Amino acid sequence: MSQKGVAVWLTGLPSAGKSTIAASLKKHLREMGLVAVILDSDDVRAWLSKGLGFSRKDRDENIFKLAEVAYRIVDGGALAIVAAISPYQEARERARKRIGAFLEVYVKCPIEICVERDVKGLYGKAKSGGITNMTGLDDPYEPPLAPDLTLETDCESIEGCVERILGGLRDRGYIG
Amino acid sequence: MSQKGVAVWLTGLPSAGKSTIAASLKKHLREMGLVAVILDSDDVRAWLSKGLGFSRKDRDENIFKLAEVAYRIVDGGALAIVAAISPYQEARERARKRIGAFLEVYVKCPIEICVERDVKGLYGKAKSGGITNMTGLDDPYEPPLAPDLTLETDCESIEGCVERILGGLRDRGYIG
Numbered sequence: 001m002s003q004k005g006v007a008v009w010l011t012g013l014p015s016a017g018k019s020t021i022a023a024s025l026k027k028h029l030r031e032m033g034l035v036a037v038i039l040d041s042d043d044v045r046a047w048l049s050k051g052l053g054f055s056r057k058d059r060d061e062n063i064f065k066l067a068e069v070a071y072r073i074v075d076g077g078a079l080a081i082v083a084a085i086s087p088y089q090e091a092r093e094r095a096r097k098r099i100g101a102f103l104e105v106y107v108k109c110p111i112e113i114c115v116e117r118d119v120k121g122l123y124g125k126a127k128s129g130g131i132t133n134m135t136g137l138d139d140p141y142e143p144p145l146a147p148d149l150t151l152e153t154d155c156e157s158i159e160g161c162v163e164r165i166l167g168g169l170r171d172r173g174y175i176g
Numbered sequence: 177m178s179q180k181g182v183a184v185w186l187t188g189l190p191s192a193g194k195s196t197i198a199a200s201l202k203k204h205l206r207e208m209g210l211v212a213v214i215l216d217s218d219d220v221r222a223w224l225s226k227g228l229g230f231s232r233k234d235r236d237e238n239i240f241k242l243a244e245v246a247y248r249i250v251d252g253g254a255l256a257i258v259a260a261i262s263p264y265q266e267a268r269e270r271a272r273k274r275i276g277a278f279l280e281v282y283v284k285c286p287i288e289i290c291v292e293r294d295v296k297g298l299y300g301k302a303k304s305g306g307i308t309n310m311t312g313l314d315d316p317y318e319p320p321l322a323p324d325l326t327l328e329t330d331c332e333s334i335e336g337c338v339e340r341i342l343g344g345l346r347d348r349g350y351i352g
Contacts, residue, residue: 005211039248068224073213
């Protein structure tokens with residue numbers, strides 16, 4: 001197996017399935033003998049973006065930092081898997097321009113189902129007034145205008161989603 | 177060629193040759209078809225460690241963040257090349273513990289020669305009082321107690337240094 005540097009950028013609502021797909025994609029790639037680094041927004045907020053909140057400015061700064069790390073990983077020839085709500089089209093476009101080899105993957109799921117899943121209990125907290133700036137409720141999410149891939153996690157299996165990303169990477173010559 | 181995740185951590189005085197060796201090592205590894213990501217302290221201070229200064233606390237935070245990035249790169253199966261003065265033994269030990277697969281490479285050069293090279297003009301600035309906390313002058317550098325490799329850049333060529341690092345990686349089974 002061979003690979004070229006590329007970022008797989010998973011964007012979508014909280015609880016849409018980004019982290020789960022990222023972890024499964026990484027596992028598959030590693031089993032194929034390829035190098036794949038996960039940058040999960042939930043994780044990086046504890047160190048890379050420590051101190052940043054959820055205003056538009058702070059969200060933009062978080063995405064900027066994620067893109068800077070991903071840029072260096074891609075430049076080194078590896079596959080960077082970024083899982084981040086990244087709600088603003090403009091910030092995602094900046095990341096694409098910075099990184100170059102970039103697959104924008106829209107992890108799509110109706111808000112009602114995300115609220116039902118509520119993996120991290122954030123929708124619940126937001127509804128009870130415990131937190132604000134919750135994407136999908138009182139903070140905007142701008143769906144990708146022209147994503148490279150759209151995964152519909154309310155009707156596709158994780159396994160199926162991962163297969164489609166692998167196919168997209170193969171078709172574009174990033175793995176093979 | 178195959179590879180396992182590992183961090184090559186280059187420590188030494190300013191102008192000892194860390195960045196030059198890092199760039200040359202990366203070039204060699206990439207030409208061998210391997211994945212190698214550079215994290216250079218001079219570079220990351222503009223984004224990863226933006227706002228941090230050169231107090232011991234800020235230096236420790238810079239090394240902490242570098243180690244966190246390197247940890248994820250190594251976990252993904254890639255080779256992370258870190259070039260950072262990292263003057264404190266304790267901070268380097270924390271990085272080693274965090275990352276696991278870790279080669280501490282002491283880029284050794286007498287201070288007089290570093291001052292003469294003064295690649296970034298920092299020794300000059302420090303001597304004229306333009307900056308403080310300059311490692312080697314008014315800030316300490318603790319040489320590694322038991323480095324995996326010691327490169328003497330006052331009498332070894334860059335090419336020779338890189339060859340020795342590649343040998344160290346081969347001997348330990350990280351590349352082959």
